[in-house]
Amino acid sequence: MALAPPSPGDESGALAGLRAAYQGRLIVDADEMAPFLTDWRKAWRGQAMAVVQPDTAQEVAKVVAWASANRVAVTPQGGNTGLAGGSPPLPTGRNIVLSTARLNRVRRIDPLNNTVTVEAGVILQILQQTAEAAGRLFPLSLAAEGSCTIGGNLSTNAGGTAVLRYGNARDLCLGLEVVTPQGELWDGLRSLRKDNTGYDLRDLYIGAEGTLGIITAAVMKLYPLPAAKVAAFVAVSSPEQAVALVQLAQARVGSTLTAFELISAPALGVVLKHFPASRSPFADTHPWNLLLEVSTPVDEAHGRGELEAMLETAFETGLALDAVVASSLAQSAALWALREKISEAQSLEGASIKHDISVPISNIAAFIPKGEAAIAGIAPGARLMAFGHLGDGNLHYNVSYPSGGDGAAFMALQGAINRAVHDLVAAADGSISAEHGLGLLRRDEAARYRPAVETALMRTIKQALDPLCIMNPGKVLPPQD
Secondary structure, three states, X not given: OOOOOOOOOHHHHHHHXXXXXXXXXXXXXHHHHHHHOEOOOOOOEOOOOEEEEOOOHHXXXXXXXXXXXXXXXXXXXXXXOOOOOOOOOOOOOOEEEEEOOOOOOEEEEEOOOOEEEEEOOOEHHHHHHHHHHOOEEOOOOOOOOOOOEHHHHHHOOOOOOOHHHHOOOHHHEEEEEEEOOOOOXXXXXXXXXXXXXXXXXXXXXXXXXXXXXXXXXXXXXXXXXXXXEEEEEEEEOOHHXXXXXXXXXXXXXXXXXXXXXXXXXXXXXXXXXXXXXXXOOOOOOOOEEEEEEEEEOOOHHHHHHHHHHHHHHHHHOOOOOEEEEOOOHHHHHHHHHHHHOHHHHHHHHOOEEOOEEEOOHHHHHHHHHHHHHHHHHHOOOOEEEEEEEHHHOEEEEEEEOOOOOOHHHHHOOHHHHHHHHHHHHHHOOOEXXXXXXXXXXXXXXXXXXXXXXXXXXXXXXXXXXXXXXXEOOOOOOOOOO
16 A cells, blocks of 8 residues: 655644654754764665654654554664665655664563563663673674664674674574564563464565564573684685685684675775785785684684694685784784775775675685676676675675776666676575665566565465555655556
C-alpha cells in the first residue's frame, strides 16, 4: 500500500498531533533537519516534516503508533553512516525521520554471562570501550566505529574486519527489543545462547534495514580479552597465492587468526599518494598484499612466534614474496592504517565505482581476473582498487577511472560496469551486497538476481508485519506496480 502524498495544510495539523502524542525532542527547523535528510556520501536527499529523537523505547512506540494512525512513513536512522542509501527518507510523501541518537544507554553488562545489553543509539566504539573496561572484548570493528550505532549495525548486519573469527553483527546478537509498525513494544532481550521456543523473530529484524520495525535495544555477545594482538603485512603475486595463504594460516594458527585482509597494489598506492606520512612496509611494489592479525590468549611473543612460523612455511612453499611482522603496537597500528585509509584515499583520488560483494573463498581466485578483464573491456585503463575481507569472502571490488582520464565519462559507464561485475558475482554463487545492505543503491539490482520465490516470501513477510508500508518504505524491496 503506497502512502498518500501530503495535502496543503496536512503537515501543520500532523505535527500538532505528533506533538500531542509525543513529548520528546522534535526538530522541525530546516537547517537542523538537513543533516538527517541526506546520506553520508551525499548521494541521496529526502524530505521530512520532522525529525524525532526519543529518549526511551516507550517514546519510540508512541511515535510509531502515531505514524501508523496517520499513515506517515518512518525512516529509522542511527549514525547515518550507511553506504547504500538506507538511512535518508524518500524525497516524496509524508515522512518523519526517527533518530535513535538519544537511545544511548548501556543497560547492563554481565561479564560472567559474556553479554551486554545496550540501546540502539550506543556508538560502536563506546560499546567496545565499555566491554574492555569490564575485561571483555566486543569484536565488531569497522571504519565508521566512531560514529555508527549498534541499531544501525544490526539493521544492516554489519561485518567489518573480525568476521573471520567472530561473525557478523547477527552472529553477535542474542536478543532484541523492537517497536513494531503498529507501535507495540516487543521485549525479546534474552541473553540465552540456547532458546528453541518458536520462530526466531530476532533474525527477521537483523539485516532488515528498518523495514519491518525499529530495533531499540539488543543483547550482544562478549568474549574474553585477548592477551595481545599481532599484525603482519605479506606480499603475494596472485589471488591464488592469497587464497592458499588463507588455508595455510587457518591450519597453522587456527582460531587465533582474527583478520585476513586483501589489498591490491593500486589500493595501497592511493593511500601512499594521498597520505604522505604513510609508508609501505616493502621496498618493492607487489601486485597483491595481505594484512593478517592474530589475537593470542597467551602473550605478544607467542602470537608473533606463531605468525613467524606460519610465514616461514609460506616462504618455503613459494606463497609469500615478502613479509613484515609488527614488533610493537605502534607498528601494528601503522599496518592497519594502510588498510583503513583506502576508502578515504579512493575518494580523494576521484571518480570511482564501488561494489560490496561476497564470493565463496574457493571462487575468489577465478573471479578477480574475470572481473578485471570484463572491466577492461568496458573502460580500458580503469584501475581495480580491490580490497577487503578475504578471510570471509567479502571484497570491496572498487574501480577508479583511468589515470589522466575523464572522470565524468567514466562514471557514465557505471551501469555497464555494475552489470558486468554483478553478473560474474552471480555466476560465482556470490552476493552483490555483503555488508553494506541494499538500501536504495542495490535494491533493484538485488531483485534482478534474487529468485522470484524468494522475493515473494520477502514481500509476504513485509505485508504481514507492515501492511501499511510505513517502515522505511522504498528500501530493500522495489515498490510494486
